[in-house]
Structure formats: C-alpha cells, structure tokens
Amino acid sequence: MEDVKIYVIGAGISGLVAAKTLSENGYHPVIIEATAGPGGRVKTDREGGSAFDHGFQVLLTAYPQAQKHLDYSELELRRFKPGAMIFENGNSCRIGDPLRDLSSLLPTLKAPVGSWSDKWKIFRLSSQLKKKSIEEIFESDEKTTLQYLKDFGFSDEIIRQFFRPFFTGIFLEGELRTSSRMFEFTFKMFSEGAAAIPAMGIGDISLQLASQAKQCSFRYMESVEQITRDHLVLAHGDPLPYDGIISTIPLNPKNGKPDLGQVQWKRCDNLYFTTKSQAIPHGVIGLVADESALVNNLYYNFSQCKSGAWLLSVTVVGNHGLDTATLEQRVREELQQHCGIEAIDLVRHYPIEKALPDLENLQYHWNADHNRILERVFTAGDYRVNGSLNAAMASGEAAALALMQQLG
C-alpha cells in the first residue's frame, strides 16, 4: 500500500480528514498544499501569547464528524455561553438558553428582545429540531431562513434584534437568504452542544488533524495546475503519475484545471483591537442589532495580550468597499456608539474574500457519483456539500472511502 500513489490536493479540513482516513487504512498519501502550512480557512497566527484566528469561527461540539475525528480534550475547548448579548445604540441585554445555562433565565425573560411568545417559540423550535434527524432536515423543502422564521411565527422584532444579527455572523450574509436546511441544521447543533474554540485558537483543529494523518507526507508551497488522465501537473517540476487523487479545490471537469470561478463566495473582515476594559464577559458573543451597522459580532478573545490589555475580535460581514483605514475608523465609531467600547489599537486585520461558499440545494451527504471527475479522481471540500467544518470533514472522509473502494 505504501507504493500506491495517492495525492490529496489542499491541506484544509477536508484534505486533512481525507489524508487521515487514508492513512488509518494503511495508505501513505501525499498532501500538496499551495500555502506554507495546514488548515486552509482554519488557521491561527500566534504572537506574544495571543491567538489571532483568520476569521471568527466556532466549532459546534455536536457536529457528528467533529466528534468522530477530533479529540476535544486535547484541544482544551473554550465554550461560549448559549445565546448572545445584543447591543443597539448604547443599550444592551442578554438573551440565552435557560435550559442549558440557568443563570440566563431571568435576563432572557426580562430582555426587551421580542415578545414572550417569541421566547417560547425559540424553546419550541429547539425541542422540535432535537427530535428531527439530520437526514430529515436535509430532505426538507428549502426556503430562505427569513421565510422559515416568518412561517414559524416569529415576530419581525425578534428576527431583527436576534435572528438576523446572530445568523448573519454564521451565514456571512445579512438578508437571511441562506437555505432553511442550513438554518435547521445549525440551530439543532447549537441546541445539542456548545459553540467552542480551542484555547489557543481554531487553527489547533487543523494541527490536530494533520498530526493524526500519521503516514501522510506534506508538500507545502506547491501549486497544482492540472490533473490529466495519468498525471498530476504542478506549477514547477515534473508531472507526477498517480493511482488516485482527492482534490479539495474546484476543478474544471473538462480540462482538470483549478476553476475557482465555479463557486460564488461570501466574504468578511475580522479585526482585532485592544481595549482597556472588558465590556462583555468572556465566553459571551456580542451582536450589533442595527441593520445599518458594519459591525456584526464581537467577543473577547480567550487568549490574552502580552500587555495585559483585552483583545477584542470584531467581525464585519459582506462587501463594504472601504479601505482598511476607513473601515477601522467606522468600526471604532460603531463600537463606541452601540457598545460603549473604546478601542485602543488595531492589532490585526484579516480580510477574507473566500470565506464561505454561496450554495443552493444544500446537502448533508457527499455523493461519489457527483464528485468523480476522472476514474480515480474525486472532488471533496465544503463547497461540494454545505459550508461548515462538519461538511468539510464529511466530504474528505467519504471521498477517501470512495477512492479506496475504487482502488479495490
């Protein structure tokens, strides 16, 4: 099996799980990655004890694939409290899930967000989705999340104050046009587990997966240019003959060349500021409810700044067309206006152009027939299923199993 030449293109989460699965089954895959390290969209920079994730993202601990592939205790997960702190024009209130965090019962009931009936419906939705299987969710008819919430009977007020800001940060679009399948799936995952980040940043998930792909070798800073019937063509060097390939980047099925234009992407910016004081408790996500605001969400990073200052992560969703200096100024003003937070220094800014694939007809299961572009070449990646860590892992594993079956 050591002599079977299998290449995995891309060391993102899907490529790492594909390599891990192949490795666990005795193969010795080679991962070819265009950048200098593993992780793809799940990376963290570290400096002076602080961890800067490339974009705010959370692991939902209830993800079935994450439970299967990750060792949570080794990741030292820091869990967010359910719900969020809602900010608007200097006022704030807390809305939580009292079933999981009893201390949020009174604040949630007293919060001037939505009506009592809305709060009751949130609990009803949560218990309904706990009973609905993931398969049933992805077999349901699709509608926009906004339509789904209206059909469920939620008031315009709770949609505007809670659901819109909360799910804008997850779907990375502010109109809630994302499929109701994704809404139900995500809501179910939030209800059944916690949103968490490893103590030293989300990138630890990638590093753990890379360390689990024991028989795998990594070739960084090498870019794939084409896959032909017999060879893998790199930007530099001789073409490589292969027995099997899993590509986690979009390829043109006609010529086997990378085709990034095949997928529409949603973007966001992640800015890190130091602040003198802490305006939200650790482990609570802040949301700005004002629809015209650039700032969507904020939270205090679990790691600390060397200087002892607080490190605030702020996410701006969508296309704003502003240069960094103007964006920074606008974000500072909004933090002061809505949250009463005085930002000191902007320490990092990550503009992320290709954050989440903009997909329709979302699927849960990866399908071998739809993802084979040549006899021994399969495509994987979140963009083939749905934009989540769970989907990236599921597609990587399923593609590895399909390739092994193909190889007999």
Ligand SMILES: Cc1cc2nc3c(=O)[nH]c(=O)nc-3n(C[C@H](O)[C@H](O)[C@H](O)COP(=O)(O)OP(=O)(O)OC[C@H]3O[C@@H](n4cnc5c(N)ncnc54)[C@H](O)[C@@H]3O)c2cc1C
């Ligand atoms: C800001 C942000 C927030 C998110 N929030 C969440 C969240 O809260 N929860 C959640 O579950 N998911 C979230 N996600 C989605 C999640 O991160 C992705 O679904 C997942 O990381 C996708 O992994 P992937 O392997 O499919 O793709 P990628 O990570 O994109 O991996 C593809 C890899 O291929 C490499 N590559 C590209 N071209 C070539 C080439 N020609 N040759 C060789 N290598 C190449 C790239 O460098 C990259 O490493 C978020 C993502 C972002 C960016």
